[in-house]
Each structure stands twice: as C-alpha cells, then as structure tokens.
Amino acid sequence: MKPTAQVRTETIGACLLITIDRPAARNAVNAAVATGLAAALDELEAAPDLRIGVLAGTQGVFSAGMDLKAALAGESPEVPGRGFGGLTQAETTKPLIAAVEGWAMGGGFELALGCDLIVAAADAKFGLPEVKRGLIAAGGGVIRLPKRIPHHLAMELLLSGEPISGERAARLGIANRVVPAGDAVAAALQWAQRLAENAPLALAAVKKVVRAADGAPESDAFAAQARELAGLMASADVREGMTAFAEHRTPVWQGK
Structure with a gap:
C-alpha cells in the first residue's frame, strides 16, 4: 500500500501516530483515506522499533465515518482483505489505541472498535447512525459492539442511531479512559509508551x-x-x- 496525503504518520518514541487529515470533510473515510490507513498499518508492522500505533483525527474530530458523497460517486471506503478504512478487518500484530476527540460516527466509531484500546475525550461523541440512512453498521459495528457491551445496550445504539458521550462510552465499557477535551492524543501517546515497555x-x-x-x-x-x-x-x-x-x-x- 502507498501512503496518501489524507493520512499522516509520525514516529514518537516507540509509537506511530496515525492521523486522518481531512478536516474539511470531518475526517470522513474515502478511498484515499482507506488506502492511507492501510499503508500506515503496513509502516507500523514493518518497523521493528515501532511497538504501538495511535489512531487520531485532526481539528477536534476523530472521523465522521464513510464519505457518503465519495461513495455515491463510486469510491469504495474499503480495502480488500482489510475492511472499512483499511483497518476494521486488518489483523495487526501490534496494539492500536484510538484517540477519540469530537465525533466518531458510523465508520469512525467502527475504526475505534477496530483498535485494541480507546482513549476518549469527555465530550467525544460515539454513534452508529447507519439505520437513519437505510443501512447497518457493516464495518464491524453490528458484529463487535454486542461482544463488547451487554446485548440490550448494544442494541440501543444500533437501533436508535443516537450518539453517546465519551463519558457514557466509558461507563458502558466502550472506552478505556476518559480525559479532558483536547487531551486524548497526548494521553494515548503516553499510554502507548508505557505499553511499549512490554515484550x-x-x-x-x-x-x-x-x-x-x-x-x-x-x-x-x-x-x-x-x-x-x-x-x-x-x-x-x-x-x-x-x-x-x-x-x-x-x-x-x-x-x-
């Protein structure tokens, strides 16, 4: 996979910070983002000195999910064998932490669920609104969420399509840690460096x-x-x- 302008990577100690960089589209996932994320995961896997990946968005938004305009134009937000965003079905060997600021909606939420750990800002918003568009959360939402939290709570999110806050996500067991708004990336990187001390x-x-x-x-x-x-x-x-x-x-x- 080749990197794209919509996804940036930065090495910080033993961590690779992977940033979706489409602020004008609220970091929505189009074909370029999917390809870029797949390339970033390849970079993480290939570098022996990198131990942990942190996934984030730009300008206070994690990801608004699938880019509907791009999808209507025929673009696919999936990478064969790796799923939505080149991540949700990828079998990585190194831990991934989602650092969620602002909206993680639809596929954005599913990108976070595809990570091993989630750090959420207190005012973050997690939601799976696909049913409001005649769809289902097919990037892992309907499969993974009922395994992570009690059945009826998962069904509430999947059937209503309504978002929940980062604080409620933590209470439900979706997010591992909640931090003040603006601190999610720093907190995730700090946690990543601690995890990188392990074998x-x-x-x-x-x-x-x-x-x-x-x-x-x-x-x-x-x-x-x-x-x-x-x-x-x-x-x-x-x-x-x-x-x-x-x-x-x-x-x-x-x-x-």
Missing part, C-alpha cells in the same frame, strides 16, 4: 490468542494458546525477561 512478542501473542479464541470452543482456544506459548518460551525475549527480573533491571527486548 513485543508477548504483545503480539496476546492479540493472536484473543483473535483465535473469539467464538472458538474452549479446547481450540487453549490449543491456539499453547502454540503461541511454545513460541514465546523458545524466544530470547523470555530469557531476557526472566534474567532482567532476577537482576532487578529493565529488560532489553530484541523481538526474537
């Missing part, structure tokens, strides 16, 4: 096992976990982690 192979293994266990029989989930654990136990990083603990020092991860 990269272990972070990737957590994500892989969680995916494998989703909807699988318990025996299959434990089998998948055993395979990942065997790989970890044979890694240099496990030896380094145990040695560093015994020597009362910070481990130096090699990612192998």
Whole structure:
C-alpha cells in the first residue's frame, strides 16, 4: 500500500501516530483515506522499533465515518482483505489505541472498535447512525459492539442511531479512559509508551490468542494458546525477561 496525503504518520518514541487529515470533510473515510490507513498499518508492522500505533483525527474530530458523497460517486471506503478504512478487518500484530476527540460516527466509531484500546475525550461523541440512512453498521459495528457491551445496550445504539458521550462510552465499557477535551492524543501517546515497555512478542501473542479464541470452543482456544506459548518460551525475549527480573533491571527486548 502507498501512503496518501489524507493520512499522516509520525514516529514518537516507540509509537506511530496515525492521523486522518481531512478536516474539511470531518475526517470522513474515502478511498484515499482507506488506502492511507492501510499503508500506515503496513509502516507500523514493518518497523521493528515501532511497538504501538495511535489512531487520531485532526481539528477536534476523530472521523465522521464513510464519505457518503465519495461513495455515491463510486469510491469504495474499503480495502480488500482489510475492511472499512483499511483497518476494521486488518489483523495487526501490534496494539492500536484510538484517540477519540469530537465525533466518531458510523465508520469512525467502527475504526475505534477496530483498535485494541480507546482513549476518549469527555465530550467525544460515539454513534452508529447507519439505520437513519437505510443501512447497518457493516464495518464491524453490528458484529463487535454486542461482544463488547451487554446485548440490550448494544442494541440501543444500533437501533436508535443516537450518539453517546465519551463519558457514557466509558461507563458502558466502550472506552478505556476518559480525559479532558483536547487531551486524548497526548494521553494515548503516553499510554502507548508505557505499553511499549512490554515484550513485543508477548504483545503480539496476546492479540493472536484473543483473535483465535473469539467464538472458538474452549479446547481450540487453549490449543491456539499453547502454540503461541511454545513460541514465546523458545524466544530470547523470555530469557531476557526472566534474567532482567532476577537482576532487578529493565529488560532489553530484541523481538526474537
């Protein structure tokens, strides 16, 4: 995938800040944004020194979702094999944190749900208004939201299409942390640097096992976990982690 002007990346320590940069369209997702996000994820995956990704929008808006005008003109906001925005079905090995300021509507909300963690500004707005346009939240909303929060609460958001605040999103368990307006990106980056102190192979293994266990029989989930654990136990990083603990020092991860 090639980067596009609508998506910017910036390396900050061990973190890649990925910013949707279409402020005039409230960071709505068109084909260029989808391609740009897919390229940014490729950049994150390919760089051994990058451990965590943070996804954000510009000028106080996360994303208004699918660009309806572009869609009517025949543009696709999806990337084959990677889903809406090149992200919602992408199987990344490195953790992603959504830093949500302002509106995260429709596909914007689904981009956040496609991340592993969510930091929300207190006045952020999360909503899945697709039913108001004759559609459903097909970028992961109708599939993921009922798995993240109780059934009736998920159905409230999916059937009403009405938005909720960042504070309510946290109470429902959608957002991990709520911060004052304007602080979401800084808070997400700070959290990312803390997560990056952990072993990269272990972070990737957590994500892989969680995916494998989703909807699988318990025996299959434990089998998948055993395979990942065997790989970890044979890694240099496990030896380094145990040695560093015994020597009362910070481990130096090699990612192998």
